[in-house]
Amino acid sequence: VMSVTNPSFASLGGGGFALVKMGKEAEILDFREKAPLATHEKYFTDKKKSSSYGGSAVGVPGTPAGLRALHRKHGRLQWSRLFTTAIQMAEKGFRVTGGWHDDTLDGMERFDSTAQKLFLQNEKPLKPGTVLTQKALARALHLFKNRQEAGFYSGLVAQDIVRTVNARGGDMSLKDLSSYKVAWRKPLIKEYEGHKIYLMPPPSSGGLVLHSALSIVEKVKAREKTPLSVDELHLLAESLKLAFRSRSLLGDPDFVTNPIDRLLSEKYLSEQAKLIKSDKVLKLEPLKEDEWLQKKKESPETTHISVLDAQGRAVAMTITLNLNYGSGVVTDQFGIALNNEMDDFATKPGEANEFGLVQGTNNRVEPGKRPLSSMSPTLVEKDGKVVMALGAPGGPRIITSVFHILYRTLTNKMDLDRAIQMPRVHHQFLPNKVFVDSDSRFAPESLEGLRKKGHEVEESWMGLGFAVQNKEGVIHSAFDSRSEGAASGL
Numbered sequence: 061v062m063s064v065t066n067p068s069f070a071s072l073g074g075g076g077f078a079l080v081k082m083g084k085e086a087e088i089l090d091f092r093e094k095a096p097l098a099t100h101e102k103y104f105t106d107k108k109k110s111s112s113y114g115g116s117a118v119g120v121p122g123t124p125a126g127l128r129a130l131h132r133k134h135g136r137l138q139w140s141r142l143f144t145t146a147i148q149m150a151e152k153g154f155r156v157t158g159g160w161h162d163d164t165l166d167g168m169e170r171f172d173s174t175a176q177k178l179f180l181q182n183e184k185p186l187k188p189g190t191v192l193t194q195k196a197l198a199r200a201l202h203l204f205k206n207r208q209e210a211g212f213y214s215g216l217v218a219q220d221i222v223r224t225v226n227a228r229g230g231d232m233s234l235k236d237l238s239s240y241k242v243a244w245r246k247p248l249i250k251e252y253e254g255h256k257i258y259l260m261p262p263p264s265s266g267g268l269v270l271h272s273a274l275s276i277v278e279k280v281k282a283r284e285k286t287p288l289s290v291d292e293l294h295l296l297a298e299s300l301k302l303a304f305r306s307r308s309l310l311g312d313p314d315f316v317t318n319p320i321d322r323l324l325s326e327k328y329l330s331e332q333a334k335l336i337k338s339d340k341v342l343k344l345e346p347l348k349e350d351e352w353l354q355k356k357k358e359s360p361e362t363t364h365i366s367v368l369d370a371q372g373r374a375v376a377m378t379i380t381l382n383l384n385y386g387s388g389v390v391t392d393q394f395g396i397a398l399n400n401e402m403d404d405f406a407t408k409p410g411e412a413n414e415f416g417l418v419q420g421t422n423n424r425v426e427p428g429k430r431p432l433s434s435m436s437p438t439l440v441e442k443d444g445k446v447v448m449a450l451g452a453p454g455g456p457r458i459i460t461s462v463f464h465i466l467y468r469t470l471t472n473k474m475d476l477d478r479a480i481q482m483p484r485v486h487h488q489f490l491p492n493k494v495f496v497d498s499d500s501r502f503a504p505e506s507l508e509g510l511r512k513k514g515h516e517v518e519e520s521w522m523g524l525g526f527a528v529q530n531k532e533g534v535i536h537s538a539f540d541s542r543s544e545g546a547a548s549g550l
């Protein structure tokens with residue numbers, strides 16, 4: 061349904077991760093996009109191709125294969141029943157919301173001609189309340205319903221994707237689509253405040269950064285500081301900075317060896333925690349790849365759904381096209397908005413991507429490889445039962461949002477809604493500045509206090525948070541007042 065109502069971030073032309081616990085074992089489904097087979101390390105330097113817009117920005121979509129794999133393993137309703145509402149909303153239309161209008165306004169400068177035709181009227185986004193029908197998309201949904209994966213990864217839809225991507229300057233083939241495979245992976249685990257937290261492993265950086273940041277805030281005893289005091293915010297920001305410094309060493313585990321064990325060792329994390337000073341801001345060099353990586357050659361706009369039932373079965377799933385409307389490319393025949401996930405690779409050495417992230421060799425472009433992500437679907441377990449499912453959209457601010465929600469609920473014992481609405485500080489190591497929630501969420505004195513400690517402070521957008529918690533047998537669900545969302549319970 062969201063692929064119909066929210067093409068800017070939930071189209072079938074994207075990818076994502078789901079963290080699922082239906083029985084004893086928690087498992088990860090990786091349906092992240094892959095680099096087309098024609099791409100290579102120098103693809104974006106040699107050919108002057110864009111990783112942000114147009115056909116060259118598009119990774120091979122994973123969302124349809126992911127949804128099918130989840131259903132095949134854990135689904136209870138009949139596959140065809142899942143399409144009824146989506147197809148109806150695409151065929152008969154739905155009224156666009158204010159959020160849809162604003163997203164379209166933000167994204168329209170990168171729109172190709174098909175996106176302009178579908179989502180604009182007189183060169184402006186459809187006004188809130190206007191009915192949007194997508195009959196071509198309804199036909200694609202019919203094909204996916206009737207032929208399952210084959211309805212998307214081969215035949216008419218695959219041909220439409222390949223033709224459109226290549227007409228807009230990309231290099232995708234039918235083989236890219238027919239050979240796309242999801243991967244099942246094992247979560248990273250962090251014991252924290254009497255809970256067991258299941259986290260995303262590579263190709264997401266979310267789990268490693270969250271594990272590191274939570275370990276460091278424990279060691280610097282941030283819990284002894286008053287919530288939102290300058291001293292507390294300083295410790296949270298410095299912990300995030302150190303944790304994000306490790307991120308540049310990561311890449312797709314199917315292609316590179318990630319030094320996870322070393323980065324999460326007690327010894328290394330204790331050394332990192334000791335670097336933090338209460339009255340001064342850390343200035344550090346990036347970690348050196350030749351000291352960390354094996355030498356041999358080795359092979360805002362995102363959304364999140366958290367589900368938890370009374371038996372403790374849980375799903376945390378994040379899907380994305382990367383930026384708002386992804387690459388701005390919408391397929392000519394079926395109207396499927398396509399991602400720009402290629403920008404999550406280290407496309408040019410030393411250069412920051414759209415999120416300001418400077419990334420390393422392990423995340424260079426290679427054919428068939430998945431770009432490093434920050435998406436962080438997360439589950440929290442107590443005494444063998446999942447008690448919280450959470451996640452967020454927001455590029456690297458995803459990790460910060462999940463970090464703050466875990467910290468506020470598990471350490472400060474705040475209720476879920478308050479934890480999500482509390483102002484957040486974000487630090488991603490580079491640039492060396494603290495991004496703070498905008499819209500006057502912080503008192504001016506707090507920001508002045510951070511500046512006095514030596515932080516460069518910048519007001520910024522923040523990731524969102526969507527979570528559901530089982531607190532003493534009562535289910536609480538909450539979403540972020542910073543944007544649209546919904547919480548529901550039975």
Ligand code: GLY
Nearest residue numbers: 382433434435455
């Ligand atoms: N496309 C944003 C992320 O995966 O981190």
